[in-house]
Amino acid sequence: MNKVMIKATGPFERIVHWCLAISCLILCASGMVMMYHSLQGFGTLVGGMAAVKTIHNYSGVFFAVSLFLALLVWWKEAGMFSSPEDWQWFKVAGGYLWKVDQMPEIGKYNPGQKLFFLTIVIFGTGMVVSGFFMWFPLGYEPGLIRFMYVLHALGFVIIFAFFWVHLYLVTLGAPGSASAMFTGWVSKGWARTQHPKWLREMEEKGTLVVYGKKGQSGRHC
Amino acid sequence: MKQELIKLIDLSRCTACRGCQVACKQWNELPASETHNFGSYQNPPDLEWNTWTLIRFQEYVDAQGRLQWLFRKDGCMHCTDAGCVKVCPTQALFHTEFGTVALNTDKCIGCKLCIFACPFNVPRFDEETKKISKCDLCQSRLQAGQPPACVLSCPTGALQIGAKDAMLAAAHRRVRELGGDASVYGEQFVEGTHVVYVLPEKAEVFEKLPAKPEIPTSIMVWKDILKPAGLLAAGTVVAGAFLHYITHGPKNPEEEINQEGGTQI
Ligand code: SF4
Ligand code: SF4
Ligand code: SF4
Numbered sequence: 001m002n003k004v005m006i007k008a009t010g011p012f013e014r015i016v017h018w019c020l021a022i023s024c025l026i027l028c029a030s031g032m033v034m035m036y037h038s039l040q041g042f043g044t045l046v047g048g049m050a051a052v053k054t055i056h057n058y059s060g061v062f063f064a065v066s067l068f069l070a071l072l073v074w075w076k077e078a079g080m081f082s083s084p085e086d087w088q089w090f091k092v093a094g095g096y097l098w099k100v101d102q103m104p105e106i107g108k109y110n111p112g113q114k115l116f117f118l119t120i121v122i123f124g125t126g127m128v129v130s131g132f133f134m135w136f137p138l139g140y141e142p143g144l145i146r147f148m149y150v151l152h153a154l155g156f157v158i159i160f161a162f163f164w165v166h167l168y169l170v171t172l173g174a175p176g177s178a179s180a181m182f183t184g185w186v187s188k189g190w191a192r193t194q195h196p197k198w199l200r201e202m203e204e205k206g207t208l209v210v211y212g213k214k215g216q217s218g219r220h221c
Numbered sequence: 222m223k224q225e226l227i228k229l230i231d232l233s234r235c236t237a238c239r240g241c242q243v244a245c246k247q248w249n250e251l252p253a254s255e256t257h258n259f260g261s262y263q264n265p266p267d268l269e270w271n272t273w274t275l276i277r278f279q280e281y282v283d284a285q286g287r288l289q290w291l292f293r294k295d296g297c298m299h300c301t302d303a304g305c306v307k308v309c310p311t312q313a314l315f316h317t318e319f320g321t322v323a324l325n326t327d328k329c330i331g332c333k334l335c336i337f338a339c340p341f342n343v344p345r346f347d348e349e350t351k352k353i354s355k356c357d358l359c360q361s362r363l364q365a366g367q368p369p370a371c372v373l374s375c376p377t378g379a380l381q382i383g384a385k386d387a388m389l390a391a392a393h394r395r396v397r398e399l400g401g402d403a404s405v406y407g408e409q410f411v412e413g414t415h416v417v418y419v420l421p422e423k424a425e426v427f428e429k430l431p432a433k434p435e436i437p438t439s440i441m442v443w444k445d446i447l448k449p450a451g452l453l454a455a456g457t458v459v460a461g462a463f464l465h466y467i468t469h470g471p472k473n474p475e476e477e478i479n480q481e482g483g484t485q486i
Binding site for chain 2: 162
């Protein structure tokens, strides 16, 4: 029983995704070790708290670059909401919370994903800016620096919570999604269920790439 | 806690000889800095990584038009509710058995958070070691049953160290003696400081002395609200996801089986 696999993402997209994801995870972990005293023991694993701080700071730079690339990659597709289907999607909570008979037609990114993306962009930028001031705080108004601390902590609360939503949905919540960011291929059935408009548009435009189909590249690229 | 100690600074007795300033440098092996004359006997101009205590000189014209020369020994106040201890990620700053706030330099990672959490603007950053430094109320001397170096050096009796109750009683006694605008400064803030002033004038008169010191609100929002909220929000999401999974279940795709030449990956 073979599923029909179609191409969802390109290699650059996936690399950017994982750069962002890995830097974000390192930042969350190292940040938490510095925020919660009970986690300090993990600091010794990397050679002490000073090393944790160094790792956190430079991962922040890596994150900033990844975030910028992510903006270039996804802004067009995920940065803007489209009317009216996105609002309808929100009204039925994406079909995740109760039974919905008529799901609005969803393109390549559903409004939940767009919201996630925008959250990462907005609060991620906030984290980069506030993180910069926290790294080099001397010589500024104390009030400004203290505001940056609050912004940094708030950004963490939001991003960390969203991270778990994201993790749940791409693993247990919506099976078949994760391969889009690993191999780049998803099943056609998955696309029809999750992003019917995107699938239809590709079929109409003739840009749909089916794995192993004659005349088309079947390699993982 | 062994015994809460208080260092009492009676400014009405201070003659600005700066013996304490020098004794502190000597005991703690802090080098001098090269400074320049900026029109005041105050030297250096501010607290530094190598100047943990400093006599501030201030010219003040009171309500009767009399010119006064005010002196204030500035330095760490050793707060009970200490902003610096609250934010320090490595617990390098900590409360000692005397209620004072000492610093374990080995643990300091130079994050500078304490600088912005201190209501008295005390911690200073040493660019060379990349660490914080501040008065530790001569922890090693206290542990050996000795008075702090600055207290020992003071020739006028402006500095004393002793049990909390005794020092506070002495402070209030002295304020009653002085009368006028004199007041006790310290016990009423940040759950009580372990350095207490007898101020000969209203607190507002003294430069760089906050009239109502408290841990900045933003620091409280950060440490008392957002810090627990981080775990709470994530925990709620994880619990919610689990509930969703067992009640609603995953959103499974309706798979299409191979009729178009596709193969499984
Ligand atoms: S005065 Fe500042 S440095 Fe000293 S204990 Fe209080 S908060 Fe900490
Ligand atoms: S700079 Fe050092 S003492 Fe100050 S909060 Fe950071 S680790 Fe603690
Ligand atoms: S208590 Fe010790 S460290 Fe603090 S100002 Fe006095 S001499 Fe310096």
